[in-house]
Amino acid sequence: MTLNVHHHYWQGSFIDDEEAVRHLAELPVAVEAALAEGLETETVLAACDALGAALGDPDHPVRARLAAHLPEGEDPAVLAELGALLGRRELTRKLRRELGSATPGRLNRADPRETVYEAWAPVGMVAHIAPGNAATVAPLSIVEGLLAGNVNVLKTSSDDTLLTQHLMAELAALDPSGALAARIVVLRFPSSRQEWLRLMCAPADAVAVWGGEAAVEGVAAHVPAGCRLVEWGHRISFAYLTADAWSDAGTLDALADDVCLYEQEACSSPQVVYLDTEDEDEVFGFAERFAAVLATRPPAATGAPAEESDPAEAAELTTTELMARLEEHLGLTRVFAAPDGSWRVMADTRSPLTASPLHRSVWVKPLPRKRLIATLRPMRRYLQTAGIAGSATDIAELSRTALAAGVTRVTPVGAMLRSYAGEPHDGVYALQRYSRRVAVQADPAGFATTACLDDLVRPVLLPRPAGPLLGKEDVQEPARRLTRADAELYFRSGGSTGAPALSVFSYDDYDTQMHAAARGLVAAGYDPAVDRTANLFYCGSMYGSFISFFSVLERLGGVQLPLSAGPDHRATAQALIDHGADTLFGMPSYLWQLLHAEEDALRAYGGLRKVFYGGEHFTEEQRRTLKDTFGIEVVHSITYGSTDLGPLGYQCTESSGGVHHLHADLHTMEILDLAEDRPVVPGETGRLVFTTHARRGQQLGRYVIGDLGREVPGRCPCGRHAPRFELRGRTGDVMRVATYFLNLRRFLVLAEEQGGHRGELQVRLDSADARERLTVRVERTAATDPERLRDVFLAGYPELRSAVAERLLDLVVEAVDGASLDRSATSGKLLAVVDARR
Numbered sequence: 001m002t003l004n005v006h007h008h009y010w011q012g013s014f015i016d017d018e019e020a021v022r023h024l025a026e027l028p029v030a031v032e033a034a035l036a037e038g039l040e041t042e043t044v045l046a047a048c049d050a051l052g053a054a055l056g057d058p059d060h061p062v063r064a065r066l067a068a069h070l071p072e073g074e075d076p077a078v079l080a081e082l083g084a085l086l087g088r089r090e091l092t093r094k095l096r097r098e099l100g101s102a103t104p105g106r107l108n109r110a111d112p113r114e115t116v117y118e119a120w121a122p123v124g125m126v127a128h129i130a131p132g133n134a135a136t137v138a139p140l141s142i143v144e145g146l147l148a149g150n151v152n153v154l155k156t157s158s159d160d161t162l163l164t165q166h167l168m169a170e171l172a173a174l175d176p177s178g179a180l181a182a183r184i185v186v187l188r189f190p191s192s193r194q195e196w197l198r199l200m201c202a203p204a205d206a207v208a209v210w211g212g213e214a215a216v217e218g219v220a221a222h223v224p225a226g227c228r229l230v231e232w233g234h235r236i237s238f239a240y241l242t243a244d245a246w247s248d249a250g251t252l253d254a255l256a257d258d259v260c261l262y263e264q265e266a267c268s269s270p271q272v273v274y275l276d277t278e279d280e281d282e283v284f285g286f287a288e289r290f291a292a293v294l295a296t297r298p299p300a301a302t303g304a305p306a307e308e309s310d311p312a313e314a315a316e317l318t319t320t321e322l323m324a325r326l327e328e329h330l331g332l333t334r335v336f337a338a339p340d341g342s343w344r345v346m347a348d349t350r351s352p353l354t355a356s357p358l359h360r361s362v363w364v365k366p367l368p369r370k371r372l373i374a375t376l377r378p379m380r381r382y383l384q385t386a387g388i389a390g391s392a393t394d395i396a397e398l399s400r401t402a403l404a405a406g407v408t409r410v411t412p413v414g415a416m417l418r419s420y421a422g423e424p425h426d427g428v429y430a431l432q433r434y435s436r437r438v439a440v441q442a443d444p445a446g447f448a449t450t451a452c453l454d455d456l457v458r459p460v461l462l463p464r465p466a467g468p469l470l471g472k473e474d475v476q477e478p479a480r481r482l483t484r485a486d487a488e489l490y491f492r493s494g495g496s497t498g499a500p501a502l503s504v505f506s507y508d509d510y511d512t513q514m515h516a517a518a519r520g521l522v523a524a525g526y527d528p529a530v531d532r533t534a535n536l537f538y539c540g541s542m543y544g545s546f547i548s549f550f551s552v553l554e555r556l557g558g559v560q561l562p563l564s565a566g567p568d569h570r571a572t573a574q575a576l577i578d579h580g581a582d583t584l585f586g587m588p589s590y591l592w593q594l595l596h597a598e599e600d601a602l603r604a605y606g607g608l609r610k611v612f613y614g615g616e617h618f619t620e621e622q623r624r625t626l627k628d629t630f631g632i633e634v635v636h637s638i639t640y641g642s643t644d645l646g647p648l649g650y651q652c653t654e655s656s657g658g659v660h661h662l663h664a665d666l667h668t669m670e671i672l673d674l675a676e677d678r679p680v681v682p683g684e685t686g687r688l689v690f691t692t693h694a695r696r697g698q699q700l701g702r703y704v705i706g707d708l709g710r711e712v713p714g715r716c717p718c719g720r721h722a723p724r725f726e727l728r729g730r731t732g733d734v735m736r737v738a739t740y741f742l743n744l745r746r747f748l749v750l751a752e753e754q755g756g757h758r759g760e761l762q763v764r765l766d767s768a769d770a771r772e773r774l775t776v777r778v779e780r781t782a783a784t785d786p787e788r789l790r791d792v793f794l795a796g797y798p799e800l801r802s803a804v805a806e807r808l809l810d811l812v813v814e815a816v817d818g819a820s821l822d823r824s825a826t827s828g829k830l831l832a833v834v835d836a837r838r
Helices: 017-025 027-036 041-055 061-067 077-085 088-099 137-147 163-173 194-201 213-220 249-264 280-295 311-328 369-379 392-405 472-480 507-523 545-556 569-578 588-597 599-605 620-630 744-753 786-796 798-805
Strands: 008-010 013-015 116-122 125-129 151-156 184-188 206-211 228-233 236-241 270-275 333-337 344-348 361-366 383-389 409-412 435-441 489-492 502-505 532-535 559-561 583-586 610-613 634-637 640-642 646-650 659-662 667-672 686-692 703-712 724-730 734-737 740-743 761-767 772-779 809-816 833-835
Touching: 008 017, 008 163, 013 017, 017 027, 017 194, 027 151, 041 061, 041 077, 041 088, 041 137, 041 163, 061 077, 061 163, 077 137, 088 137, 088 507, 125 137, 125 194, 137 151, 137 163, 137 184, 151 163, 151 194, 163 184, 206 213, 213 228, 236 249, 249 270, 249 280, 249 383, 270 280, 280 333, 280 344, 280 361, 311 333, 311 344, 311 361, 369 392, 383 392, 392 409, 472 502, 502 507, 507 545, 507 646, 532 545, 532 569, 545 559, 569 588, 569 599, 583 588, 588 599, 588 610, 588 620, 599 620, 620 634, 667 703, 724 744, 734 761, 740 744, 740 798, 744 761, 744 772, 744 786, 772 786, 786 798, 786 809, 798 809
Parallel strands: 125 151, 125 206, 151 184, 206 228, 236 270, 236 383, 270 361, 344 361, 383 409, 532 559, 532 583, 583 610, 610 634, 761 833, 772 809
Antiparallel strands: 008 013, 008 184, 116 435, 333 344, 489 502, 640 646, 646 659, 659 724, 667 686, 686 703, 703 724, 734 740, 761 772
């Protein structure tokens, strides 16, 4: 009776041969169904990062489960090495380097001034033919396919363990959406089972194969017409030494490191050492000195030469050495070898590249640099790494020559086997080979405010947030301990809602956020092709708004006047007029002061058309003034965000007041009850809680930002799927005064709607001898009537009226110049509530 073993992994389940046959027959349908569902890059990154962390923890049960499937004799440390490669940092760097973005699949404008959208799209299905006895190659190949968004079907050797199958099962289990499982199939069968190989390759859009020419040819027969064949074949590498380098003992030690590490089994191991000479005696002399260095090295990890373990390898080693010794009689070669056969250096006076039998077997040959291209170019299909040693000038010149000869990789001697995240492999980027560059041209009339086409297609679904709620201190303390690699850019908050605090970013995170803010600005009606913008945010003291929106405009390619906010309103207005500015960026309080201080000049100019504001809000009455008095057509929030988290929301042309769309590709949002840590009923006001998924080195999950808001139901008329929310003030705007809770928002609404007030408003709280005093300070205008406003507040706010009637509170309304209102010294932002009580 034959045991039916479940050694295939198919879209989330382990199956046996009989089930695999049925599934292979239906593979095209399964691929189409999986591709019909979207896959967010963040889903891949989050699952890989979690698996990587588990593999790096010696006590984690996932690592223990997978260690049981390692090939016999494989060091369990390979799991930790694999885990490091699966971390968010490494994979994000790989995405940026190879595909230019951490979210390469989104159809963003290639040039923000044009409605042409480009993205990297998956080829569709990738069939991976993995090599045997290479524990990490197969799973990493699938991860590359997933990062590109593909469905992946991988074949392992029938001699392999089930490590790859179980690794992929653990990875898929970390994605509750099931999107990863739907894109992963791992089959184990011998290459002789040609029908399976044919069925596996038939629906493929790309086939990736590892191995020599015979292996590639065997697979190529099953590759359908038009399918991309990605060859990861055997390669040969060499070292090249100038006269200064080969006489240096340190160079010889480094070269021996490259030879002995992995016993030359890696494609990047040197098989030949070339000397920049035509002198045969120098070749023989170097070979003898290098042999002495190899003789000092400890034996291979196996403890035995290759000829004692593998008959075929032993035959090749013996034959190669015997042939070289025979040619010694002709004066062509000289052989230096260990008595036990554990290493050999074969000097050869002929320059053409000769493959080594490996296992610390090295050819040494002359090759003057003038003949380097002619000698190596015939072997260009097989060349990979050149380890070059010499002066800085020599290395620069020889690198160019080696690359021209067909080499794809140049390293220092001693570092030939080292790699870096995102490094091209055999002259190409793997993710580009598994992707297509696609484009959509759209009518500018219908897509002028659409920066990303995907916003109109489907909502972004990111992993659900988990863990405890975090406050500012919970975020600040870990930020202070960030490593140098993650702490590259420091911003200080304006301190308008509390003590100033530092927020730390990597440049990659900052770039991601600035691109997101740029897309949001386009959605709000900014046109980078025609708008001429004055950046009037405050600058200096590590305050970030001015710098951030300088960066946003830079990424948009918009015309910019980086003036910054300043006290000389006349000079600022004159600069706007002289340079034809039609768009203003800045804080509402500063812009309000500027416009009114220079009202005559700016109205006479008549060129202002758009205002984008941040940090505060314009009331509806103020917006009406901007349009009626100054002819401004567009007034929108430039962004909603925080110094800690960056841009959180944006307005579209259909948004007004405090309504924003969530930057759903960066964050998830929760709205929690004011008193309890539970979601509010949809539509009710609660605490806004954000989890950001795009910060390197920092876990910013479930951050209670201090703002209040409510969900806006339904899909926005603009067509975007991103959730909408309406800002409803800050938690600090609720004041406990004279046993009552009073809300700043009520004062603002009453002043505007009942009192007709169009200026700024600030509440100040003081302690008096007998009772507390609440002073509403309003910006003085020609129509301001403090007594009337006091009556409006008392009539429209029952709790306030009761506090005053019970003689617990004195209510005062003052009309003051706008410049005398209290503001943040750093940002210039109006301090909405000033609590001066002792």
